[in-house]
Amino acid sequence: MxxxxxxxxxxxxxxxxxxxxxxxxxxxxxxxxxxxxxxxxxxxxxxxxxxxxxxxxxxxxxxxxxxxxxxxxxxxxxxxxxxxxxxxxxxxxxxxxxxxxxxxxxxxxxxxxxxxxxxxxxxxxxxxxxxxxxxxxxxxxxxxxxxxxxxxxxxxxxxxxxTPPDTPIAAPRLQRIQASVGNQIVIVPLSEVAYFEAADKYVRVLTGIEHAERELLIRTPIKDLLPQLDPNEFWQIHRSTLVRASLIDAVHRDEAARMSLSLHGRSEKLVVSRLYAGLFKAM
CATH class of the missing domain: 3.40.50.2300 (Response regulator)
Structure with a gap:
């Protein structure tokens, strides 16, 4: 052979x-x-x-x-x-x-x-x-x-x-988000954000605590958001998705071993990529 x-x-x-x-x-x-x-x-x-x-x-x-x-x-x-x-x-x-x-x-x-x-x-x-x-x-x-x-x-x-090697180690933590809703700019406390999701040229900001099912838009890419977020508070589960860890209700696995999760206060399921599936092995 x-x-x-x-x-x-x-x-x-x-x-x-x-x-x-x-x-x-x-x-x-x-x-x-x-x-x-x-x-x-x-x-x-x-x-x-x-x-x-x-x-x-x-x-x-x-x-x-x-x-x-x-x-x-x-x-x-x-x-x-x-x-x-x-x-x-x-x-x-x-x-x-x-x-x-x-x-x-x-x-x-x-x-x-x-x-x-x-x-x-x-x-x-x-x-x-x-x-x-x-x-x-x-x-x-x-x-x-x-x-x-x-x-x-x-x-x-x-x-x-x-934290890529060319990113400042002491990147300031975000406390609030300035986001677009229609023709308005609104200020959203970070504590209200359930997850971030990349979509074309924008990143969607989804809330689920005090403003259930609310959606806003920002232009800051996911990779630029990461260093500004507490890694214990927000977990990346896909190259296009960051979720608030404390809101994770359940992790689901289908017949093809693909993972998804559901969040408290949100109705949709979010895909977990192979790169981040290891975060949920203990669940």
């Missing part, structure tokens, strides 16, 4: 850097099959088409960052397949890089040095047991990249998404 080729997807918007990284990978791991995406949007589509075992993503890319692309891939990844191993390539300084260290996701600082890249590849090879002489590379991947490792990667990605 022939050994399945291991595939890596490089996401880098600088063509010369992408080609240089591809050459270095070929020299250090000739059997590795590599593909290049030139931005975050293309990286998502290629990843979901190729289903590579390894992702090497530049953090900063036009259109969609490497972090955002990794988040979308995790949420749209086939549920019956293990997640790819994720490595970030970053130009951040030594202080911002600590965020990647604490999140336990491997990273490489630009300019990429062959010695550092080789360390990363050796770590990957060890993780998929290539050096252990397992007959099939595919069986090795299935053994090591299991649900436990998936959750470890998802937990690390959640940490980075909550």
């Amino acid at each position: 022939s050994e399945k080729v291991i595939t890596a997807l490089i996401a880098e918007d600088e063509p010369l850097l992408a080609q240089s990284l591809q050459r270095e990978l070929h020299q250090l791991w000739p059997e590795l099959q590599t593909h290049i995406a030139t931005d975050g949007l293309q990286a998502v589509e290629q990843a979901l088409s190729l289903l590579p075992q390894i992702l090497l993503f530049d953090v900063r890319m036009p259109g969609q960052s490497g972090l955002d692309a990794a988040q979308e891939i995790a949420e749209r990844w086939p549920p019956n397949r293990s997640l790819p191993l994720l490595v970030f390539i970053t130009a951040f300084d030594e202080y911002a890089v600590k965020a990647f260290e604490q999140a336990a996701i491997d990273y490489i600082v630009k300019p990429v040095k062959p010695q550092r890249l080789q360390q990363t590849l050796e770590r990957i090879k060890h993780q998929i047991h290539i050096s252990a002489g397992i007959e099939s590379a595919q069986s090795a991947i299935e053994l090591i990249v299991n649900s436990s490792q998936d959750e470890s990667q998802l937990s690390a990605l959640r940490t980075l998404l909550r």
Whole structure:
């Protein structure tokens, strides 16, 4: 039985850097099959088409960052397949890089040095047991990249998404929301908000405590709201949804193992993506 080729997807918007990284990978791991995406949007589509075992993503890319692309891939990844191993390539300084260290996701600082890249590849090879002489590379991947490792990667990605390395640590906490209702601007205390949900160019603000079923609109993106909210008070359950944790009534799972939840004071069910499903394992 022939050994399945291991595939890596490089996401880098600088063509010369992408080609240089591809050459270095070929020299250090000739059997590795590599593909290049030139931005975050293309990286998502290629990843979901190729289903590579390894992702090497530049953090900063036009259109969609490497972090955002990794988040979308995790949420749209086939549920019956293990997640790819994720490595970030970053130009951040030594202080911002600590965020990647604490999140336990491997990273490489630009300019990429062959010695550092080789360390990363050796770590990957060890993780998929290539050096252990397992007959099939595919069986090795299935053994090591299991649900436990998936959750470890998802937990690390959640940490980075909550406070990206280039976000000020001491971001001021929101106390109230200025939102649109028709032609009016209204001030809503944060304590009245049940959840936030991204919708096209806006974010919907749904209340459910004193103003049941009320809906307002703001322009602040979800990713910019996150650092301004208490993580113990508001939980992200999807790349487009933040919910007040204290209002969660129940978590539901359907026949396909997809999760959703219901909130006190609201009638709808909200989808929980694969990236955030681990938050509800104890429920």
